[in-house]
Amino acid sequence: MAPKTVLITGCSSGIGLALAVKMARDKQKRFKVIATMRNLGKRGCLEAAAGVTLNKTLEIRQLDVCDERSIISCINSIPNRHVDILINNAGVGMIGPIECQTIEEMKGVMETNFFGVVRMIKEVLPDMKRRRSGHIVVISSVMGLQGIMFNDIYTASKFAVEGFCESLVIQALKFNIFVSLIEPGPVVTEFETKVYEDAENADYSTTDPETADMFTNLYLKNSKAIFSSLGQTPNDIAEHTLRVISATKPPFRHQTNAVYTPMTALKHADPTGALMTDTFYKMVFKYDTLMHISLKAIKVIRWQARKMRQGVKMLGFS
Numbered sequence: 001m002a003p004k005t006v007l008i009t010g011c012s013s014g015i016g017l018a019l020a021v022k023m024a025r026d027k028q029k030r031f032k033v034i035a036t037m038r039n040l041g042k043r044g045c046l047e048a049a050a051g052v053t054l055n056k057t058l059e060i061r062q063l064d065v066c067d068e069r070s071i072i073s074c075i076n077s078i079p080n081r082h083v084d085i086l087i088n089n090a091g092v093g094m095i096g097p098i099e100c101q102t103i104e105e106m107k108g109v110m111e112t113n114f115f116g117v118v119r120m121i122k123e124v125l126p127d128m129k130r131r132r133s134g135h136i137v138v139i140s141s142v143m144g145l146q147g148i149m150f151n152d153i154y155t156a157s158k159f160a161v162e163g164f165c166e167s168l169v170i171q172a173l174k175f176n177i178f179v180s181l182i183e184p185g186p187v188v189t190e191f192e193t194k195v196y197e198d199a200e201n202a203d204y205s206t207t208d209p210e211t212a213d214m215f216t217n218l219y220l221k222n223s224k225a226i227f228s229s230l231g232q233t234p235n236d237i238a239e240h241t242l243r244v245i246s247a248t249k250p251p252f253r254h255q256t257n258a259v260y261t262p263m264t265a266l267k268h269a270d271p272t273g274a275l276m277t278d279t280f281y282k283m284v285f286k287y288d289t290l291m292h293i294s295l296k297a298i299k300v301i302r303w304q305a306r307k308m309r310q311g312v313k314m315l316g317f318s
């Protein structure tokens with residue numbers, strides 16, 4: 001069978017980079033990967049990770065999801081504009097009190113995370129419909145299902161993506177086009193570094209001292225602990241995504257971190273929202289210390305499990 005053409009956005013780092021390389025290295029050579037990034041000056045890491053697959057099963061092209069012309073020119077450069085699988089991965093984070101964020105900055109997040117996805121899908125959908133085949137994958141987030149404090153705009157952008165795809169999926173199915181949302185919890189990538197860097201440079205004088213203190217001493221502290229104990233790797237997300245792509249009947253939604261599933265189920269268990277708000281309120285303001293102890297315990301258990309797996313590998317049992 002001819003390899004499927006896969007176009008991935010945002011491949012200069014993190015999940016996009018890991019996914020592009022994993023697919024390009026597929027043992028059965030099922031994919032031809034068009035790994036795109038907005039700034040080709042950042043191609044070094046991807047080139048190094050791609051190794052021998054570079055310019056064989058993996059090609060690097062310029063594409064900015066906020067620039068329609070760059071999208072059109074990239075798609076037009078593909079023979080017959082034939083994209084079998086589109087993976088919308090490019091995205092940016094934003095954390096902090098909304099009083100400290102400008103409307104322009106908020107629009108920037110929506111431009112990339114929501115309209116970026118819309119622009120990409122608008123460009124490939126007519127060709128996929130004509131061919132009556134295709135798969136559109138979106139790297140959404142658990143925050144596409146559940147809001148997390150101080151992530152108001154980022155959460156809104158991922159909710160927008162989820163609503164858009166939930167509406168599109170039925171029409172697309174009639175054309176034999178699958179739509180899949182991948183919903184990771186925290187993943188250790190530059191995403192985390194960038195949001196913390198922005199948080200460090202932000203001006204908190206535009207909010208009240210209580211909110212500023214809540215953000216820095218409650219949210220940031222907990223968020224860092226959560227990333228270091230529950231955070232997945234870009235490779236974990238690439239593996240999950242590959243499983244979704246390889247399925248005969250790909251799921252519409254796929255969460256990558258089972259720890260977050262109960263958290264996203266709270267609102268469905270109680271449509272008034274009381275169960276969800278009470279649980280989060282208590283987790284943040286009442287059981288903060290307990291949560292910290294549990295996170296530390298999880299970190300130790302995961303570290304021990306990793307060591308054991310390494311030991312088993314070294315002894316040649318796997």
Ligand SMILES: NC(=O)C1=CN([C@@H]2O[C@H](COP(=O)(O)OP(=O)(O)OC[C@H]3O[C@@H](n4cnc5c(N)ncnc54)[C@H](OP(=O)(O)O)[C@@H]3O)[C@@H](O)[C@H]2O)C=CC1
Nearest residue numbers: 010012013014015038064065090091141186187189190191
């Ligand atoms: N890390 C996490 O905890 C989680 C991340 N996600 C989602 O995963 C996706 C990938 O993020 P992740 O790998 O973690 O983060 P990274 O910051 O490592 O990667 C983000 C990628 O998106 C690119 N990008 C940003 N803006 C644009 C644009 N306008 N056009 C094209 N590319 C752009 C970045 O390029 P450049 O280098 O030029 O900035 C970079 O390649 C995002 O959609 C994010 O929302 C979901 C759940 C959790």
Ligand SMILES: CC1=C(/C=C/C(C)=C/C=C/C(C)=C/C=O)C(C)(C)CCC1
Nearest residue numbers: 141143148149185186222223226283284
């Ligand atoms: C679960 C939880 C928290 C934080 C979760 C975080 C930080 C999740 C990050 C997810 C990411 C980064 C998704 C990206 O798309 C709080 C509010 C600290 C306390 C209450 C419970």
